Amino acid sequence: MEKISQKSENIATPKPKWSWLDGGIGIPQGFRAVGVKAKIKNPDKYDVALVYSEVPAQAAGVFTRNKVKAHPLILTKKHLANGIAQAMVANSGNANACVGKPGDEAAWAMATKTAQALGIKAEDVLVASTGVIGVEMPVERVLKGIEQASIEISQAADSQQAKQAAHQAALAIMTTDLTVKEVACELVTEQGVIRLGAMAKGSGMIHPNMGTMLGFITTDADIPAADLQALLTDAVEDSFNMVTVDGDTSTNDMVLVLANGQAGFQLSPSDWAEFQEMFRAVCKKLAQEIARDGEGASKFLEVKVKGTQTLADARLIAKSICGSSLVKTAVFGEDANWGRILAAAGYSGADFDPERVDIYLGHVLVAKDGQGVNFSEEEAKEVLSQKDISIQVVLQEGEAQATAWGCDLTHEYVTINGSYRT
Amino acid sequence: MEKISQKSENIATPKPKWSWLDGGIGIPQGFRAVGVKAKIKNPDKYDVALVYSEVPAQAAGVFTRNKVKAHPLILTKKHLANGIAQAMVANSGNANACVGKPGDEAAWAMATKTAQALGIKAEDVLVASTGVIGVEMPVERVLKGIEQASIEISQAADSQQAKQAAHQAALAIMTTDLTVKEVACELVTEQGVIRLGAMAKGSGMIHPNMGTMLGFITTDADIPAADLQALLTDAVEDSFNMVTVDGDTSTNDMVLVLANGQAGFQLSPSDWAEFQEMFRAVCKKLAQEIARDGEGASKFLEVKVKGTQTLADARLIAKSICGSSLVKTAVFGEDANWGRILAAAGYSGADFDPERVDIYLGHVLVAKDGQGVNFSEEEAKEVLSQKDISIQVVLQEGEAQATAWGCDLTHEYVTINGSYRT
Numbered sequence: 016m017e018k019i020s021q022k023s024e025n026i027a028t029p030k031p032k033w034s035w036l037d038g039g040i041g042i043p044q045g046f047r048a049v050g051v052k053a054k055i056k057n058p059d060k061y062d063v064a065l066v067y068s069e070v071p072a073q074a075a076g077v078f079t080r081n082k083v084k085a086h087p088l089i090l091t092k093k094h095l096a097n098g099i100a101q102a103m104v105a106n107s108g109n110a111n112a113c114v115g116k117p118g119d120e121a122a123w124a125m126a127t128k129t130a131q132a133l134g135i136k137a138e139d140v141l142v143a144s145t146g147v148i149g150v151e152m153p154v155e156r157v158l159k160g161i162e163q164a165s166i167e168i169s170q171a172a173d174s175q176q177a178k179q180a181a182h183q184a185a186l187a188i189m190t191t192d193l194t195v196k197e198v199a200c201e202l203v204t205e206q207g208v209i210r211l212g213a214m215a216k217g218s219g220m221i222h223p224n225m226g227t228m229l230g231f232i233t234t235d236a237d238i239p240a241a242d243l244q245a246l247l248t249d250a251v252e253d254s255f256n257m258v259t260v261d262g263d264t265s266t267n268d269m270v271l272v273l274a275n276g277q278a279g280f281q282l283s284p285s286d287w288a289e290f291q292e293m294f295r296a297v298c299k300k301l302a303q304e305i306a307r308d309g310e311g312a313s314k315f316l317e318v319k320v321k322g323t324q325t326l327a328d329a330r331l332i333a334k335s336i337c338g339s340s341l342v343k344t345a346v347f348g349e350d351a352n353w354g355r356i357l358a359a360a361g362y363s364g365a366d367f368d369p370e371r372v373d374i375y376l377g378h379v380l381v382a383k384d385g386q387g388v389n390f391s392e393e394e395a396k397e398v399l400s401q402k403d404i405s406i407q408v409v410l411q412e413g414e415a416q417a418t419a420w421g422c423d424l425t426h427e428y429v430t431i432n433g434s435y436r437t
Numbered sequence: 438m439e440k441i442s443q444k445s446e447n448i449a450t451p452k453p454k455w456s457w458l459d460g461g462i463g464i465p466q467g468f469r470a471v472g473v474k475a476k477i478k479n480p481d482k483y484d485v486a487l488v489y490s491e492v493p494a495q496a497a498g499v500f501t502r503n504k505v506k507a508h509p510l511i512l513t514k515k516h517l518a519n520g521i522a523q524a525m526v527a528n529s530g531n532a533n534a535c536v537g538k539p540g541d542e543a544a545w546a547m548a549t550k551t552a553q554a555l556g557i558k559a560e561d562v563l564v565a566s567t568g569v570i571g572v573e574m575p576v577e578r579v580l581k582g583i584e585q586a587s588i589e590i591s592q593a594a595d596s597q598q599a600k601q602a603a604h605q606a607a608l609a610i611m612t613t614d615l616t617v618k619e620v621a622c623e624l625v626t627e628q629g630v631i632r633l634g635a636m637a638k639g640s641g642m643i644h645p646n647m648g649t650m651l652g653f654i655t656t657d658a659d660i661p662a663a664d665l666q667a668l669l670t671d672a673v674e675d676s677f678n679m680v681t682v683d684g685d686t687s688t689n690d691m692v693l694v695l696a697n698g699q700a701g702f703q704l705s706p707s708d709w710a711e712f713q714e715m716f717r718a719v720c721k722k723l724a725q726e727i728a729r730d731g732e733g734a735s736k737f738l739e740v741k742v743k744g745t746q747t748l749a750d751a752r753l754i755a756k757s758i759c760g761s762s763l764v765k766t767a768v769f770g771e772d773a774n775w776g777r778i779l780a781a782a783g784y785s786g787a788d789f790d791p792e793r794v795d796i797y798l799g800h801v802l803v804a805k806d807g808q809g810v811n812f813s814e815e816e817a818k819e820v821l822s823q824k825d826i827s828i829q830v831v832l833q834e835g836e837a838q839a840t841a842w843g844c845d846l847t848h849e850y851v852t853i854n855g856s857y858r859t
Contacts, residue, residue, distance in 0.1 A: 083783030083791040083807070113776055113791075115808040148776025149809035266780050340762070344851055354535055354570025358688050361505030369505040369535075385505070386537040387571035426848045429766055 032203060033293040039197030041181030042212035043235035045069040045277030049168045050183030053160025055153060056108030056146065061187035063160035064214075066103040066231055067133055067168055072275035074100035074141070075244035077251050078268065085267040086111045086118035087142040090126060094138050095271075098240025101135045103231055103271055104164075105143040106157055107190050107216070112148040112266040121152040128158045132165030141271050143229050145190055145216060148266060185214040188229055192216050196304045202293050206280040209236045209290060213297050215270075217258075217305035228255060230270035230301055236290060237276035246294055247272050254298035257330065257419045258306045259338040270298075306420035311427030314346055315403045318419045320360075322410040328365035329417035332408060335363030336419070343424035346404050351395035353381040356406060367410050375407040454625060455715040461619030463603030464634035465657035467491040467699030471590045472605030475582025477575060478530030478568065483609035485582035486636075488525040488653060489555055489590055494697035496522035496563070497666035499673050500690065507689040508533045508540035509564040512548060516560050517693075520662025523558070525653055525693055526551045526586075527565040528579055529612050529638070534570040534688040543574040550580045554587030563693055565651050567612055567638060570688060607636040610651055614638050618726045624715050628702040631658045631712060635719050637692075639680075639727040650677060652692035652723060658712060659698035668716055669694050676720035679752065679841040680728045681760040692720075728842035733849030736768055737825045740841045742782075744832040750787035751839035754830060757785030758841070765846035768826055773817035775803040778828060789832050797829040 041048040046068050050061040076095050078088055094100060104125055111118050122142050130137040144152075171177035185197040197214040217228035238246070251270060282290055307315040318337045323329040336342055339359035345352040353374050361369060374382040377398030381390045398404070404423075463470040468490055472483040498517050500510055516522060526547055533540050544564050552559035566574075593599035607619040619636040639650035660668070673692060704712055729737045740759045745751040758764055761781035767774040775796050783791060796804040799820030803812045820826070826845075 081780060081783040082787075082789065083779050110776070113779055113804070113808055115806070147774075148780065149804065266776075266783060340850075347851065352569075354532070354688075357505050357535055358503060358570065361503040361688060365504075367504065382535070382571065384537070386535055424851060426851050428762075429769065429846060429848050429851060 033200055033289060036199040036201055036210070038178045038199040038212065039181045039185050040066055040212040040214045040231055040233050041177050042199035043210040043233045043275070043277070045235055045275045046212065046233045047168050047171070047177065048181040048184040049164050050180070050185070050187030051160050051164045051167060053106070053156050055106060055156055055160070060108070061183050062106055062108045063157060063164055064105045064184035064187035065129065065161065065164040065168055066184060066233065068101050068233070068273055068275040070275055070277065071099050071101045071139060072273040073238055073240040073243050074098055074271065074273050075240055075247045076141070076269055076271045077247055079265060081266050083113065083266045085144060086114070087122040087125070087144045088267060088269060090119070090122040091141045091143065091269065091271070094126070094141055099139060100141050100273055101139040102129055102133055103141045103143065103273065104129045104161060105145070105188050105229060105231070106160070107145050107188055109144060109146040109150060109152045110148045110267050111144040111152045114149060114151050117151050121154045121157070124154055124158060125161060128161045129165065132162055143267070143269055143271070145188065145229055145267055181212070188214065188216040190216065191310055192308055194304065194308045196301055196308070198297055198300050200293055200297060202286065202289055204283070204286045206283070207278055209278050209282070210234065211293060211297055213301060215301040215305060217308070228265070228268040228305060230255065232270070232272040232297065234272070234274045235276065235278040236274050237278065237281055238274040243272055243274050246291060250295045250298040253295065253417070254302040257334065257417065258302045259334055259419060259421045303420050306422055309422030311425045311430065312422030313425050313427070314423040316343070316346055316406065316421045316423065317403070318406045318408070318421070319416065320408045320410070321416040322412055323365065323367065323415045324413035326415045326417060328367065328412070329415045330419070331363040331365040332360045332367070333417045333419035335359045336406060336408065337421035340424055343421065346399065347423035347425050349396060349399035351376055351381055351390070351392065351399060353387065356408065357382065357385065360408060367412050371411040373409040375409070377405055455622055455711060458621040458623055458632070460600045460621040460634065461603045461607050462488055462634040462636045462653055462655050463599050464621035465632040465655045465697070465699070467657055467697045468634065468655045469590045469593070469599065470603040470606040471586050472602070472607070472609030473582050473586045473589060475528070475578050477528055477578055477582070482530070483605050484528055484530045485579060485586055486527045486606035486609035487551065487583065487586040487590055488606060488655065490523050490655070490695055490697040492697055492699065493521050493523045493561060494695040495660055495662040495665050496520055496693065496695050497662055497669045498563070498691055498693045499669055501687055503688050505535065505688045507566060508536070509544040509547070509566045510689060510691060512541070512544040513563045513565065513691065513693070516548070516563055521561060522563050522695055523561040524551055524555055525563045525565065525695065526583060527567070527610050527651060527653070528582070529567050529610055531566060531568040531572060531574045532570045532689050533566040533574050536571060536573050539573050543576045543579070546576055546580060547583060550583045551587065554584055565689070565691055565693070567610065567651055567689055603634070610636065610638040612638065613732055614730055616726065616730045618723055618730070620719055620722055622715055622719060624708065624711055626705070626708045628705070629700055631700050631704070632656065633715060633719055635723060637723040637727060639730070650687070650690045650727060652677065654692070654694040654719065656694070656696045657698065657700040658696050659700065659703055660696040665694055665696050668713060672717045672720040675717065675839070676724040679756065679839065680724045681756055681841060681843045725842050728844055731844030733847040733852065734844030735847050735849070736845040738765070738768055738828070738843045738845065739825070740828045740830070740843070741838065742830045742832070743838040744834060745787065745789065745837045746835035748837045748839060750789065750834070751837045752841070753785040753787040754782045755839045755841035757781045758828060758830065759843035762846055765843065768821065769845035769847050771818060771821040773798055773803055773812070773814065773821060775809065778830065779804065779807065782830060789834050793833040795831040797831070799827055
């Protein structure tokens with residue numbers, strides 16, 4: 016499903032290929048993961064996730080741009096400063112945000128407890144939280160959960176049990192998510208196999224520049240922290256940052272990646288290119304799953320914008336359309352209201368000539384040169400009755416293009432968010 | 438209800454005062470207005486509004502910043518270039534946007550028909566439309582409506598009938614609006630009385646920088662077009678541009694003002710200050726009525742931000758909170774989720790220290806220094822159960838302040854916008 020780069024000079028050399036695997040964050044060599052029930056908010060939900068690398072790993076992260084930053088986020092940024100980490104601990108049920116000193120203490124307690132239980136340095140533990148803002152963490156319960164997780168994390172007797180334990184970690188970071196988001200893949204090179212595993216959560220409060228979104232990625236590739244950071248920052252721009260559910264960005268969001276080198280070899284330049292493709296595909300897949308699971312969503316929305324002068328313009332337009340409440344309600348209502356699509360492009364801040372814009376709903380051309388065409392309402396209705404809706408906007412300004420993902424705006428969204436805290 | 442400036446040097450001089458009047462856009466001397474049923478979309482709805490000044494008036498306008506501009510808007514901007522106009526004609530039921538050459542022709546036909554029927558210059562007619570985008574105007578019906586309106590506009594036998602006719606004009610510009618928005622007021626000076634009348638429409642697709650919003654203001658004051666433009670541009674910033682319903686700005690929006698000088702005297706500098714106050718109050722009142730009538734709204738939301746370094750920061754924060762889907766759904770659900778308020782401030786783009794922010798719901802302090810306080814859930818619930826909700830955010834960065842208005846996000850909003858076009 017993902018485009019694999021085939022820019023080979025030597026067609027005779029068999030090219031390495033990557034492929035999707037069953038499983039999640041525990042798949043790469045030297046990584047283990049588990050989720051436990053610490054009863055933080057809901058007594059019967061996995062709510063503490065622990066991911067552990069047997070050796071210190073190169074580490075990188077990207078974080079919310081919200082001025083209001085949760086306590087664990089501040090700590091994690093600090094712990095990432097040296098580019099090394101060995102464990103990631105996360106909880107759902109409480110965001111540990113905006114509670115002052117007790118919040119800083121709770122985040123630090125989570126790191127030290129994890130370090131102590133695993134016999135590693137506290138500075139090598141990355142901490143993440145998600146849930147309601149402004150309520151103090153029930154720290155004791157969380158720490159108990161971490162203790163339990165650090166015991167269970169080495170108990171898997173076989174790869175099937177290890178997979179199940181990692182699946183529990185993915186369950187433990189969910190809040191209003193309806194689907195578990197975990198992926199794994201591998202790249203077969205001449206020197207050996209590189210694996211990548213990941214899990215994410217996110218469903219509402221999602222918007223470019225991180226909504227309440229957590230992403231955790233592991234790989235056994237050997238990649239220096241600086242390269243890992245560059246790879247992540249770049250991949251996030253075309254994946255997580257192109258998802259919009261409701262325009263609200265959160266205080267807690269981050270995507271973290273650990274690379275522990277346990278595959279045991281250096282990537283060649285051409286393998287590195289392949290690895291980058293795989294890494295980007297993983298980010299994109301998780302981003303799409305987050306959009307698909309948007310709070311109350313009944314439809315998945317993909318907006319492709321082509322032919323802008325700059326990449327920034329393409330992204331602006333795609334995100335503006337994808338985030339428009341009026342477009343989202345029209346998609347929900349299966350109404351081919353293309354005027355709203357053009358209007359959303361118009362207020363995106365991007366520069367373009369509105370009289371040279373074509374709009375497609377699925378395969379149906381609904382507007383040409385900025386004006387409506389006589390399209391078949393029936394065909395448009397057929398497109399809009401699907402669960403996956405594709406909108407394509409073609410401009411004539413240049414060669415740049417971008418894609419954004421989102422979902423429709425439904426009654427259910429209002430219901431979910433009318434009583435989230437209580 | 439509105440603050441009246443009392444910065445007088447000479448306390449002995451009786452200050453002129455302004456007050457609200459019954460009536461609308463037809464109230465100032467030398468103006469007439471009427472609405473008729475042209476059957477543009479709904480056969481039993483007033484849908485063409487005509488406002489006429491007996492003499493050419495000074496004129497000014499502000500327009501949507503959407504890159505996609507409706508056909509009448511382009512024409513009206515052109516007709517405003519010389520600062521003079523004598524009539525405003527508007528229709529609901531069709532936006533006359535994004536339909537190409539026929540759209541330009543339809544807007545021009547509306548202007549010429551109005552001019553011909555009233556015996557004035559086509560260049561002195563301002564045209565506005567609101568309704569669905571991308572559908573060709575039923576021009577013949579609109580022109581027939583204009584013809585009828587230009588006959589009816591001089592038929593009012595007394596002030597009561599004139600008031601009723603102007604009320605029909607206000608009805609004619611409504612789309613999904615549930616309330617008629619018209620106001621009038623007068624300023625009594627030593628030289629005589631100055632009157633101001635206005636009507637507006639707007640309910641969804643409302644956002645800073647004009648959502649689908651039309652505003653028409655008349656006054657018999659004698660004000661040069663340049664001063665009128667400066668006054669309008671300034672007043673709009675703190676009124677119409679501080680309203681947000683769903684974040685979507687439209688292709689059609691404008692606020693127009695005509696000043697025909699028929700009061701028969703020049704405003705003294707102190708009267709001018711008073712007139713400015715009155716003008717701003719009119720814009721603010723219409724803006725609030727638009728927010729209150731937000732599509733599907735069950736609650737009116739006022740967000741006051743105080744203590745920022747710059748006015749721009751205060752506006753950014755107020756609008757960001759007022760426009761947050763999560764804040765809006767929490768208000769709908771009567772959930773005192775102040776974390777969302779702080780988070781929305783955090784992603785507003787404004788510069789501030791999140792640890793020096795206090796938040797009030799009504800009179801209830803819910804967060805101090807960026808952290809939750811132990812407030813009474815009962816008291817907060819009582820505040821949130823009202824129809825008018827006030828949120829106050831107090832920062833400690835400076836002296837600037839701003840207020841934004843909006844409404845909650847409800848099931849009804851989704852229903853209305855899921856099937857607007859069809």
